[in-house]
Amino acid sequence: MSLRFNYQKENPEALQTMLKLEGFNSKSGLDKKLYELIKIRASQMNGCAYCVDMHTKDLGKMGESQERMHLISVWREANDIFSDKEKAVLELTEAVTNISKNGVPQNLYEKVLTYFSEKEYIDMIMAINTINCWNRIAISTGMYPGCF
Template sequence: MSLRFNYRSANEPAFQAMIKLETFVSKSGLDKKLYELIKIRASQINGCAYCLDMHTKDLRAMGETEQRINLIGVWHEAHDLFTEEEKAVLELTEAVTQISKAGVPKELYEKVRSYFDEKQYVNIVMAINVINNWNRIAISTGMYPECF
């Protein structure tokens, strides 16, 4: 695999727009570990090696266990390793990342809302959208782990 081009230098205003979105989510009050779980799950679905490498390292640096990191992709079967709140967010991440399949079913919306208020729900959806954008940029420009 080879990097097609450095999108950051090719279009600095576009890169800065993404940084603003990332900054918004980072300062939204969303739990940092939960945000990393979102980033990893969306990146797994999208097949983004660059982002998976980055965010598993970030979550590991936050003190997360190898077991939980290794089992994010199969959280449905991991029973007690993830909290009910985390499971709801991971399920929402899957639904929003694959929005054309079934949208966000009412039952899922209600499950997530049982843990988060409207503002927090929007912050979570923004977090999911931001990592999906990063994944699409990385994949379409040929980014791979440690290419920069």
């Protein structure tokens, strides 16, 4: 893969818009590790190597174990590696990332609300939307780990 072009140089306003979304997410109060789990799982699903690389490194710097990071893509089969709360977030990430398939089923919405408020639910939706947007920018412009 090769970088098609540097979108940050070609359209700085697009970058600034994305950074505003990141600013919103960072002020939302969403747990930083949960946000990284969202970023990694959505990036895995979307096939964004650049973002998977970046966010596994970021999560590792937060003290996350290699074992847990290696098992994010198979969280359902990882038994007790992830808490029920984390599993709800990962399942929501998958549903929103693949929203055209089944939407967000009512039972998933209710499961998420056992751990989070409605405000936090929207915060997570915004976080999931943001990483999906970053993935689409990175993939569309040919970004790959180490390209900058």
